[in-house]
Every structure is written in structure tokens, then in C-alpha cells.
Amino acid sequence: MMREPAAERIPILKMGDVLLVTIQVEMHDQLALTLQNDLIEAIIREHARGVLIDISALEVVDSFIGRVIRDTAAMSKLLGALTVVVGIRPAVAITLVDLGLSLGDVPTAMTVEKGMELLRFARAAAPQPAGGEGEHERGSQ
Amino acid sequence: MSKTTAPGLPDVLARHEQELLDDWLHEQLAAATLRPELMSEEELRQQSREFLSLLRQATADVIPGDIRDPRGEAVREMLRELTRNRVARGFTVSEIAAFVFSLKQPLFRRLAEEFSGDPKVLVELIWETNVYLDRLGLYTTEVYHKSREQVIARQQAELMELSTPVVQLWEGVLAIPLIGTLDSARTQVVMESLLQRMVDTGATIAIIDITGVPTVDTNVAKHLIKTVTAARLMGADCFISGIRPAIAQTIVHLGVNLSEIVTKATLADALALALRKAGFRITRTEKP
Numbered sequence: 001m002m003r004e005p006a007a008e009r010i011p012i013l014k015m016g017d018v019l020l021v022t023i024q025v026e027m028h029d030q031l032a033l034t035l036q037n038d039l040i041e042a043i044i045r046e047h048a049r050g051v052l053i054d055i056s057a058l059e060v061v062d063s064f065i066g067r068v069i070r071d072t073a074a075m076s077k078l079l080g081a082l083t084v085v086v087g088i089r090p091a092v093a094i095t096l097v098d099l100g101l102s103l104g105d106v107p108t109a110m111t112v113e114k115g116m117e118l119l120r121f122a123r124a125a126a127p128q129p130a131g132g133e134g135e136h137e138r139g140s141q
Numbered sequence: 142m143s144k145t146t147a148p149g150l151p152d153v154l155a156r157h158e159q160e161l162l163d164d165w166l167h168e169q170l171a172a173a174t175l176r177p178e179l180m181s182e183e184e185l186r187q188q189s190r191e192f193l194s195l196l197r198q199a200t201a202d203v204i205p206g207d208i209r210d211p212r213g214e215a216v217r218e219m220l221r222e223l224t225r226n227r228v229a230r231g232f233t234v235s236e237i238a239a240f241v242f243s244l245k246q247p248l249f250r251r252l253a254e255e256f257s258g259d260p261k262v263l264v265e266l267i268w269e270t271n272v273y274l275d276r277l278g279l280y281t282t283e284v285y286h287k288s289r290e291q292v293i294a295r296q297q298a299e300l301m302e303l304s305t306p307v308v309q310l311w312e313g314v315l316a317i318p319l320i321g322t323l324d325s326a327r328t329q330v331v332m333e334s335l336l337q338r339m340v341d342t343g344a345t346i347a348i349i350d351i352t353g354v355p356t357v358d359t360n361v362a363k364h365l366i367k368t369v370t371a372a373r374l375m376g377a378d379c380f381i382s383g384i385r386p387a388i389a390q391t392i393v394h395l396g397v398n399l400s401e402i403v404t405k406a407t408l409a410d411a412l413a414l415a416l417r418k419a420g421f422r423i424t425r426t427e428k429p
Contacts, residue, residue, distance in 0.1 A: 085376075086376070088374050088375050088376070089340075089375075090332075090333060090336030090337050090339075090340060090371075090375065091333075092374075093336060093371040093372070093374040093375050094329070094332055094333065094336070094371050096371070096374055097367045097370045097371045097374070098367075102370055102373075102374070103374060107376075108373065108374055108375060108376035109376035110339070110340070110343065110345060110375055110376040110377065111343070114345065114376065115376075
């Protein structure tokens, strides 16, 4: 919606049909919303089936950022991509719990590697959703 | 309270230092609060002399009406040192305060002799001196309690570290056996050490064993849920084991909802589940 060409962005990397987002800068509200927009656009554009959000570099996660992450996960689920939040630090986890903010049913993993594994498992377990898969099949061949 | 200029007190302290010291020592040595087995007379004399000279400096201009007056800093410093020293030797709080209070009688007697011609000044002087000495005496009790509190706080911290060991049961499986009552401060330590160990070892399964927790009320349950939720946020599974029959009854009667948490009766059950989740299978070898 709001496009600010000069605004800082968090890069979204594509690995196969998984999008990897590593947040390495301090999150502020606008940046979080920009990331949310970019990410859902990227999911559609790249036909992603999974998203890994790595927040291991974040020392502070406030209630707003927490909600944006949860919402983003819910949105990506609607678009057919499972989001795994990776690398929540102990201090951050404790703060989130103290704030009464759980990430809902967003799956979490300790490392990117374990997050990838989780995505693989989830995909093996979940039935392939019908429709909209043609493009993806073509892309991966 | 007005602070009248009182040249009388430091003057008397300076002129009669030796007699005052002797009287005071006599007073202290005769008192029931003396602890000859803890402290030598020589040391007591040394401390008394130092106190008198510092008191003279503190009251050189006026008798401080406030204990925090910077002029009295040297006296306070000396009393702090003295109190810490005596606490370490096992003096009681009243025995320490008696050091200051026992000065009153010899000092007032001396003042009365000096100002016998002017009762008005005498009353005023004795009153102010009395108030100041009372505050100094109370200051020693304050220091005493502070040093006690420090000891208690240190012991609490040590106890807390002692009571929350995180042990590794298997590759990727951690356990934390809780013993004693869980309060919010302890939950914090438990959470922090458990989560940190999970990060350090890369373990993704944690078992909290509450066999040693005497009672589980709504608060304890809340703390347990918090810990499990935090572990989940980090991407780990967290089970609770060691729920004794009485505790199961309490939990149900209180209406505490632990349904989101995997609970097991014994640590063995929880370990079996953990191993299954981690993909291990245990088989018994053929008997030889």
C-alpha cells in the first residue's frame, strides 16, 4: 500500500519453495508492517509453501511485533504457506509469556535447520491442497 | 527543631576527653551487654576513643539534627564499620546499640557539672545531644538489619541456584527436577536456566518433574504453564511429570486447566514419551 522507496527493508530469501526471512536489525513498527506486506506478496509471487522467520538476532520483541508475526503467520496460512518462527531467545520467550502474548498456534523451532525439518514433516503429513497447484508443479520441474 | 549553636558539647568533649573515656569505658565494662569473650578491653578502648573524637568533629559547629547531615558522615562511617565488625563476631543488636547509648550517662553527668549555673542551656544541650545519640544508636540497628538482609538475600540466591539443576537425560532431552515451593521469583530462575540450557545443548524436549513440589495451587499451576509456554515458543516440547495422586486431586478440585500441557505420573513415563518423540526405540536384549 504505502510504498516508500527509501525505507529500509528486510530481505526475503528464496530457497526452493521456502522463503527465509532473517531479521537482523532492530524491529520497529513500520518495518514490521513493511515486512508483512512484502512477505505476503512474495508468497504469492514465488508460490511459496513454507516461510521461516528467523528472529534469533532480536533481543526485544514487543507486543506489537509479536502480533504482527502472529498475523503474518495466519495470513501466510491462508495463502497456503506454513510459517515457522525460528530462534526465539530465552529472554524474548519469557517476555512474551509475561506479556501474556503467545504466538497462538504458530509453530516454533530452535534453529533454522530444525525449522526446515519441521516444514518438511508438516508437508509430508498434510494432504496436498487441491487447486492452484498447477503453477507450482510446473515451477519445480 | 531549632539548631542552636552549641559550643558546649565539643568543648566539653575536648577538655574532658580522658575522663569521659574512662567513665564511659567503666560504664561499658560494667554493663551486662559487655561480651568480654568476643572483644578485648583494649579494642573497646580504641573504638571508644575514636568515637569520641569523631563525635567532637561532627558536633563542632552544631549538633546535627538530621542523621544524614554530611558533618556526621565520619561518625556514621565509623559506626557502620563497628557494627559490621561486631555482627561478624556474633553480637546482638542491642549489644551493639548499647555502645552508643552507654555514652549518655557519663556525658550528661559531665555536661551537668559544666553547665550547672545555666539550667536553660543545660537542658537544651542535653536534649539535642540526647536526640543525636539516639539517632546514632538507631543507626547501628539499621546497619545491623541491613547486613542481616544482605546475608539473607545471598543465601536465597544460593538456595535458588542449588535448587534448580537442569540435567540432561538423553540426547536432546533435558529434565529439571523441582524441589520445594514454586513462587514467581523461582519460576523465573527455573525458566531462565531451562531455556538457556535448551539453547546451549540444542535440546528440543524438556521434562519438568514436580515430584518434590509439596503443593500445586493455582499460582504454581500458572507458573508451570508459563514455563511450558515459554519453552514452546522456543520450539521445544515440554512435559510435566511427577504428579502425585494428591496433587492430581488438588488440580481437579481447584479447576486448574492443565489440558494444554502434557502431564505424566512419573519421570519414567515422561522419559519414555520423550524418547518416542525424539525417535528413539528402547528394546530389551535377550537375557544371557
